[in-house]
Amino acid sequence: MNDTESTLNVRIPEQLAGRRLDQALAELLPDYSRSRLTGWIKEGHVRIDGAEAVPRQIVIGGEEVVLAVRLEREVFAEAEPIALDIRYEDADVIVVNKPAGLVVHPGAGNPAGTLQNALLHHDPALAGIPRGGIVHRLDKDTSGLMVVARTLRAHTALVAQLSERDVHRQYEAIVYGTMVAGGKVDAPIDRHPRDRIKQAVRDDGKEAVTHYRVRERYRAMTRIECRLETGRTHQIRVHMAYIRHPLVGDATYGNGLKLPKGATPALVEALRGFRRQALHAERLAFAHPADGRAVEVEAERPADMAALVAALRADTAGDGRE
Structure with a gap:
């Protein structure tokens, strides 16, 4: 190029x-x-x-x-014809709904088949934008919305909005334990002192703030809404584990599969089959980098989380319990 x-x-x-x-x-x-x-x-x-x-x-x-x-060309990944679920697009930005299991950037162990490869196929000009236009990321096994800059002007503006905490990022999560009420976790995060793959709450870490509120309670779990004030790596996952409500399915920060006592067969099957953290980026709102108008995009709960919610509701209601 x-x-x-x-x-x-x-x-x-x-x-x-x-x-x-x-x-x-x-x-x-x-x-x-x-x-x-x-x-x-x-x-x-x-x-x-x-x-x-x-x-x-x-x-x-x-x-x-x-x-x-x-x-000069900023990205050297190859374009690949991978399907994209685009929820908003214009000359300056793309908002994509990333499925769980899709890695954002090529890297060690994932040289191809990533969101960036798919975006380069959709718009080859993204190779000239830093990081291929990707200004924030989601973990491989987190689903939901991401905004991508198609121009250098848009990239600069979106990075500034993220830095100034002007981008609204809202998530839905399912956590272990029955939460009584919502709240705020204000606890600094940085790399784990021993396990370099993980993050941890540390006194000498970077500021990290997560707001959460209860949406629905089940017998042994809770569906919550989370809003990021900052955007640290693994922030919601680390913060929920820190307050002893780890995300369902989180193999990194949870303590393994926990089956509620007396769970229905349907719930047991749903939990055993749910093999990723129950976290979905459902809403994204920002000022358009070209004219400042409000852009708000939503993505419905993915099928795997919808099935888990249905099983939790049925279990809580007593349907199917012996």
Whole structure:
């Protein structure tokens, strides 16, 4: 794929006053290295309040910066004809409903067959956008909505919205235990000190806040709504386990399969067959990166979770219990 011309527009926030322009841009555009940004400044591709920027220029906050740059191919994954469940699409963004079991990015153990491969088949121009336009992710075995940027402008705007906590991300989950009421988990998260694959609540971790409320109680489990204030890796899974309500089916943060005493045969079968964490990203809302209008997208509960909910309701009602 050939390189493409693109224009980036950013505004220097007041809190970055006194920093060098390249330092400020590195914070505002984290997908580009400091050396690349400095190179663009030296090559005359950056203008600040209409005037050509100079190396080591100090910013005072409030400046409008325009970068007219030639973007090289950012993604080298191969396009693959994998079906996509697209819930919203225009020239700037795509909102896709990811099924459970689909990995987001190629990586060790998953060199192909990922969401990124599917997106590149749908829109080859995404190869010129950082991370193929993917600005946030879902775990392999979490289903639901993700927004993808189709332009560099959209990518920058969405990353900023996520950083400023302006994107509404709402999930449905089924957890072990009967919750009395909703609440908030405000507990920092970082990599587990011994198991590098896992995350953990740590005093020295990064701020992590999850809001939750009860939707439906069953005999030994609860269906809840979760809303992310921050977006740490495995956040909902870690936070629910931390308050001793791990997600049903979560092999990483749960304590294995737990069958309620006296469960109906149908519920036992449903729980034994549910082999992923019961977590679905059901609603996504953000300001459109081009014109600021509100975009709200919803995705219905997937079939496997719907079947589990039906079995839990029947068990709670006593239907089919011997």
